[in-house]
Each structure stands twice: as C-alpha cells, then as structure tokens.
Amino acid sequence: MNAQSPAPLRPELEPAPLPRTVGGFATILADPPWRFANRTGKVAPEHRRLDRYSTMSLDAIKALPVAQVASKNAHLYLWVPNALLPEGLEVMKAWGFRYVSNIIWAKRRIDGGPDGRGVGFYFRNVTEILLFGVRGSMRTLAPGRSQVNMIETRKREHSRKPDEQYELINRCSPGPYLELFARHPHPNWTVWGDEAAEDQVPRGRLHKGYEGGVILPELREHQHLSEETTAALSIELKRRYEAGDSVRHIAEDSGYSIQRVRSLLQVAGTTMRPRGRTAA
Known part of the structure; x- marks a missing residue:
C-alpha cells in the first residue's frame, strides 16, 4: 500500500500591486516566501511547515517590479536561506541591484550559545543571511561605517526575522523605507505583504498605496x-x-x-x- 502524498501547499496568490512613493523608495527590505524543493522537484519534506503561508516560485519573486518603485539610488536588504544563496543573488540582480555585502543573523540561546534547532541536509543551520545590494551610487549613512555585519539575537516564531534589523537599517540607510512581504507594521515604514499568521491581519490585506497612485514618503x-x-x-x-x-x-x-x-x-x-x- 502506497503512502498517501502530503496535502498540497497553499496555492500561489497573485501579488497585489507594489506601493509607490514620490521619488521612489530609497531603502527596501524584503523577506520573500522562498519555495524549497528537493532534487526531484517536489517540496522538501523538512519544509512542510511552509504550509503556514503561501510560497512563491523563484520566477514569480524575480518578476516583482521592484525596480519600478525604487529610487534611482537605493539600498536593498534581502533575506535569503543558506540553501538558496544563488537564487537570492538572482533576485537581487532581477530587481535592479548589485550585491556588495551581507549581514549575518546568528541565532542564540538564552545562555548566549548557538541555537541548534535549525534544519538542513548537511549542517544544522544557526544563521540566516541578509544580502545587501545597491542601486545606482549610494553609500551607507555615517553610522553604517562602524556597523558590524552581524545581528546576534534569540530566535522567535517561525520565519520571523529579528526586530533589531529595523534599528540597524534606519541607522545605515536613508528613507523612505519599504518592507516587502511584511508581517507587522513598523513606524516610518511602508509595508506590503501577504501576512502569514492566521491571527494577524487577514491574508492579502491591501495597505495604503496598493490601489494605484503614489503615496508621499514619511519624513x-x-x-x-x-x-x-x-x-x-x-x-x-x-x-x-x-x-x-x-x-x-x-x-x-x-x-x-x-x-x-x-x-x-x-x-x-x-x-x-x-x-x-x-x-x-
């Protein structure tokens, strides 16, 4: 008797239009819902937990018109899993940015040691990568020149990134700010995304600026x-x-x-x- 195949993941949703602001967004943060697959092309078993939210194919992520809403000179902070680093670089290029550096999130236990609850085929991952890219020509702000490229915090609920990222980005990059695939609102940021947790804002909710036209950047x-x-x-x-x-x-x-x-x-x-x- 053959084992039953697992229930399919949620279908990929048609993304809402990206918000626009006058002059374009100078800093963009993105945490795409990457789709993992094993060598057979099927979703990898250890990532069945991704059923908690809709995932997107690499082509769909690359097709988002990010370049159209970014300013001429802009910064991009792009979260990418260790196993999908090449795909992350592809997305960065497709969005009109060139890779220049990265920030590593080291997940810690309460005693400060590495949090060994991560997954992986070859190693147990205790880090995630935040790729940093530039469009045009724009250095980091003065505080960025002394900012180390590491965030060390305790892991939170599944897929949620450390809140410390906002303070770091605000120090190092200028506004206006846009967060793609956001799960929570944040002061001085325009957010866009299909919220994952069912007890959060309803999935697919349209935020200000989604329905056409441009919004004025917060200053x-x-x-x-x-x-x-x-x-x-x-x-x-x-x-x-x-x-x-x-x-x-x-x-x-x-x-x-x-x-x-x-x-x-x-x-x-x-x-x-x-x-x-x-x-x-």
Whole structure:
C-alpha cells in the first residue's frame, strides 16, 4: 500500500500591486516566501511547515517590479536561506541591484550559545543571511561605517526575522523605507505583504498605496532630502495644490509641516493663491 502524498501547499496568490512613493523608495527590505524543493522537484519534506503561508516560485519573486518603485539610488536588504544563496543573488540582480555585502543573523540561546534547532541536509543551520545590494551610487549613512555585519539575537516564531534589523537599517540607510512581504507594521515604514499568521491581519490585506497612485514618503522633522526626492516631491505637491488642495490640507494629509510644504511648492515655482482660498 502506497503512502498517501502530503496535502498540497497553499496555492500561489497573485501579488497585489507594489506601493509607490514620490521619488521612489530609497531603502527596501524584503523577506520573500522562498519555495524549497528537493532534487526531484517536489517540496522538501523538512519544509512542510511552509504550509503556514503561501510560497512563491523563484520566477514569480524575480518578476516583482521592484525596480519600478525604487529610487534611482537605493539600498536593498534581502533575506535569503543558506540553501538558496544563488537564487537570492538572482533576485537581487532581477530587481535592479548589485550585491556588495551581507549581514549575518546568528541565532542564540538564552545562555548566549548557538541555537541548534535549525534544519538542513548537511549542517544544522544557526544563521540566516541578509544580502545587501545597491542601486545606482549610494553609500551607507555615517553610522553604517562602524556597523558590524552581524545581528546576534534569540530566535522567535517561525520565519520571523529579528526586530533589531529595523534599528540597524534606519541607522545605515536613508528613507523612505519599504518592507516587502511584511508581517507587522513598523513606524516610518511602508509595508506590503501577504501576512502569514492566521491571527494577524487577514491574508492579502491591501495597505495604503496598493490601489494605484503614489503615496508621499514619511519624513522626519528636519530630514535632509536628496535633490532627486526634493524635485519629485515639489512637482507632486504642486500638482495637488493646483488641483485645489490647500497648503494646510496637503500638510495634514502628508504629515509635513506647513513650512516644508510651502518650501517644496516654492521649489516647483508654484504660483500661490491668497491664503485661505482653494482653486475654483
């Protein structure tokens, strides 16, 4: 009697459109739902736990139009399992980035020793790789020059990456920030993804910016903007202003100060209306 084949994994879902921001995202973090397979082409038995969320084929991941939503000069942080390192490099190239370095997540026990609960055909994996790529020309920020390329923390629930990654990325790379395949919202980040855990936000939920059009990037107070982002933002704010939005309405919608809105409108050479009036 033949053993019954395991139930099939969840079907691959059609991805929602990627969010867009004026000037493009300068920093992108991605943790794709990689699909493991053994030499027969079937899903490897030790990865049956991947049934907890939808996986994607390599071609589907590579086909995501990441280059279209990234800024001209941008950073990419791409999580990849040890066994799929070549595939990770393929994805990075397909998305328009060149590989330059990596960050290693060393999973620790409570006593500081290596967490030996990982899986693998040849070795028990206690690390994961965060590939770092660059598009165009953009160095890391000043704090990045002294940042070591290792994160050492305890392992959390299945597939969840360490929260320390956000602090590291915020220190080393400029915004606006986009997280692909996100599972949880995070301050100052635009998130996109098919959340995995069933007790989280419903799978496939569309976040702000998914339904077409561009969103304005979140800006910290006194944040320096590149010439490219300043030009793109000024043009978008001018378009909204000339369509009838007031300076105050643009400020409330974007979270920018009125002074910043007026400054950006000035960059675009906007002809200002008398205060308190909207376009007819």
